[in-house]
Structure formats: structure tokens, C-alpha cells
Amino acid sequence: MLCGCSAVSQPNPAAKxxxxxxxxxxxxxxxxKWDYDIGDHGWGNNELQYYSKADMKNARVENGRLxxxxxxxxxxxxxxxSARLVSKGKGFWQYGYIEVKAKLPQxxxxxxxxxxxxxxxTYGGWPKSGEIDIMEHVGFDPGKVHGTVHTEAFNHxxxxxxxxxxxxxxxxxxxxxxxxDWTAExxxxxxxxxxxxxxxxxGGDYKEWPxxxxxxxxxxxxxxxNWGGAQGVDPNIWPQKMEVEYVRVYDRQP
Numbered sequence: 074m075l076c077g078c079s080a081v082s083q084p085n086p087a088a089k090x091x092x093x094x095x096x097x098x099x100x101x102x103x104x105x106k107w108d109y110d111i112g113d114h115g116w117g118n119n120e121l122q123y124y125s126k127a128d129m130k131n132a133r134v135e136n137g138r139l140x141x142x143x144x145x146x147x148x149x150x151x152x153x154x155s156a157r158l159v160s161k162g163k164g165f166w167q168y169g170y171i172e173v174k175a176k177l178p179q180x181x182x183x184x185x186x187x188x189x190x191x192x193x194x195t196y197g198g199w200p201k202s203g204e205i206d207i208m209e210h211v212g213f214d215p216g217k218v219h220g221t222v223h224t225e226a227f228n229h230x231x232x233x234x235x236x237x238x239x240x241x242x243x244x245x246x247x248x249x250x251x252x253x254d255w256t257a258e259x260x261x262x263x264x265x266x267x268x269x270x271x272x273x274x275x276g277g278d279y280k281e282w283p284x285x286x287x288x289x290x291x292x293x294x295x296x297x298x299n300w301g302g303a304q305g306v307d308p309n310i311w312p313q314k315m316e317v318e319y320v321r322v323y324d325r326q327p
Contacts, residue, residue, distance in 0.1 A: 088327035092164045094320045096139045101127055103134075106164060110157040110291075113149065117199070118298035120184075121306065122155040132156035139317040143183070143294040145308065153311070157293035165192040165289040170326045171207065172252035172263075174318040178294060179245040180310030183212035184301025187251055189288040196279040200228040203283035205260065206236070208251035213304040216242045218251070220262035220270050225280040237262070237270035248318055254326045260284065261326075292317060 094106050109132070113123035122143060125131045131154055133140050143155035173187045189205040196202045204223040211217075221229075221236030228234050241249055241264060252263040262270040275281045294315055297306045 085325060085327055088170065088323045088325045090321060090327075091169065091324050092166070092320075092322040094139070096134045096137055096317065096319065098134050100134060101129065102132055102139060102158060106160060107158045108161060108163065110159055110293075113151055115298075116295070118295070118300065120295045120298035120301070121151040122153040122294075122296040123149045123151065124157040124293070125154050128154070128156070130154065132158060137318070139292070140314050141185075141292055141294055141317070142312050142314040143178070143296050145311040151296075153296040155294045155296060157291060159289060159291050161190075161192060161289040163289075164322070165287040166322055167285070167287045168255050168257065168324075170252060170254045170323040171290065172250055172319075172321045172323075173207065173290075173292070174248050174250045175208070176246070176248045176316045176318075177210050177244045178212070178313035178315055179215060180212045180307050180313055181304055182297050182302055182306030182310070183210075183313050184295040184298055185210055185315045186291065186293055186295070188291050190291060191283070192287040192289050195286045196225075196283050199223075200230070201225045201279070201283065202286070203288075204228075205253060205255070205284070205288060207253050207262070210244060211301050211303070212307075212310075216240050216244055218244065218264060220251075220253075222260065222272050222284075224283055226277075227281065235272050239264050239269040248316070255284065257285065290320065290322075292320075 109126040187208040191202040194202040206221040254261040
């Protein structure tokens with residue numbers, strides 16, 4: 074359901090930080106907090122990139138920021154490599170306020186995402202156990218940031234997904250905070266502290282609300298794909314990177 078209004082979050086001193094990465098190390102992302110999804114099988118979307126593991130070309134920490142970088146690489150059959158970092162097994166939560174401060178890549182064919190999948194597929198494979206897309210952006214539609222949920226009843230494969238969009242004109246030039254406040258009753262989606270979409274618990278079964286189980290976080294840049302590549306892939310824009318200043322998880326909205 075659309076919220077119908079924007080609201081600025083107010084400070085909550087009772088909120089407790091329960092997991093974070095401030096990216097203060099250098100080199101590879103902290104292995105105590107991040108693992109990698111690996112491969113080039115298309116990831117259900119006909120994507121072009123090979124997701125590498127522990128490769129500094131595609132994922133590294135430098136100058137206090139996580140860099141996720143997609144590059145053109147003719148050594149791989151589909152021509153691109155990137156990284157897909159996951160907190161699975163290392164950071165997962167049922168409810169809370171999840172916030173990521175990031176600067177996004179640009180150009181036709183880029184498809185960065187900050188999103189969540191269930192730690193265990195309690196109700197079955199996708200989309201039965203749910204997906205929370207905190208932030209998605211496709212390069213052919215610059216500045217339009219998407220916040221979306223997918224469930225068995227509400228998902229893009231049948232055209233019923235629930236979500237909203239907000240324009241962020243300087244998405245690739247400046248850092249912005251992308252967040253959700255997830256409770257048993259609803260999921261609020263934020264950009265820079267403003268709510269722009271609310272998905273409410275309908276009171277139905279898991280087909281409409283599978284969000285009563287722990288989810289982990291995913292940070293990635295896809296190349297092309299059914300959505301990201303809907304207007305092709307510009308071969309002249311690479312490399313492209315998503316920079317992440319921090320990831321913070323609170324037990325409630327701070």
C-alpha cells in the first residue's frame with residue numbers, strides 16, 4: 074500500500090545498533106560480516122556479469138568505503154565481472170531498521186541493488202519466502218530509485234509487485250541513505266530519512282506476508298538483464314561502481 078504522505082523520522086534514543094560495518098579496514102570486505110554469491114548463470118534475470126569471490130577488482134574497502142565495481146572483462150564469456158556481497162550466515166535479522174548510505178553507478182546497463190532475502194526459505198523458493206528491495210536503480214531511467222517487495226501473491230513475474238519510486242537526481246554524484254523500518258505490522262521505505270512507501274501486513278497468510286522470518290542483506294551491481302538491460306548495455310561506460318559509506322542495523326527506527 075502507498076503511504077500517501079512523506080514523513081521525516083524523529084530521533085529515537087531507545088534504538089540500539091545491533092550490527093554494522095563502517096568499512097574502516099582496507100583490502101577485502103570483512104570476512105566476518107560478508108560472503109559472496111558466485112557465478113554467471115544469469116541469476117534468474119538473464120544478467121551478464123560473472124560474480125567473483127574475494128577479488129579486489131570487484132569488491133574492496135578503501136578510504137573508509139566499500140567499493141562494489143562492475144568491469145568489462147573479455148576473459149569471461151558474457152564480458153563482465155562484478156560482485157554480490159551477502160551477509161548470509163553472518164548478519165540476519167527479523168524486524169529492525171536497516172540503513173545503507175551509498176552512491177550509485179550510472180549508465181545504460183547498470184543495475185545496482187541493496188536488498189534482502191530470507192536466511193532460510195521457510196515457505197519455499199522465490200518468491201514464496203519473500204524479497205525486500207531496499208533500493209534498486211536501472212541506468213536507462215536515471216534518478217528513479219525503486220523500493221519494492223515480492224511475495225508469492227505480489228511479485229514482478231505476475232505483475233503484482235508492491236512498491237514505489239522516488240527521484241534522486243544526484244544519485245551518482247552524492248551519497249544518500251536508503252533504509253527500511255520493518256516491523257510485524259509493516260515495512261516503511263526511506264530515502265534520506267523520508268518515508269516514500271509503506272507495505273502493510275494484510276493479515277493474510279505467507280503468500281502476502283512472508284516477512285515473519287530472518288532476512289540477510291545483499292549489495293551488488295548487475296549488468297544488463299531483463300530489467301537492467303531492457304534498453305541494452307552501453308559498452309563504453311565501464312567500469313562502474315557503487316560506493317557504500319556504511320551499513321547499520323538497529324533493533325528499531327533510530
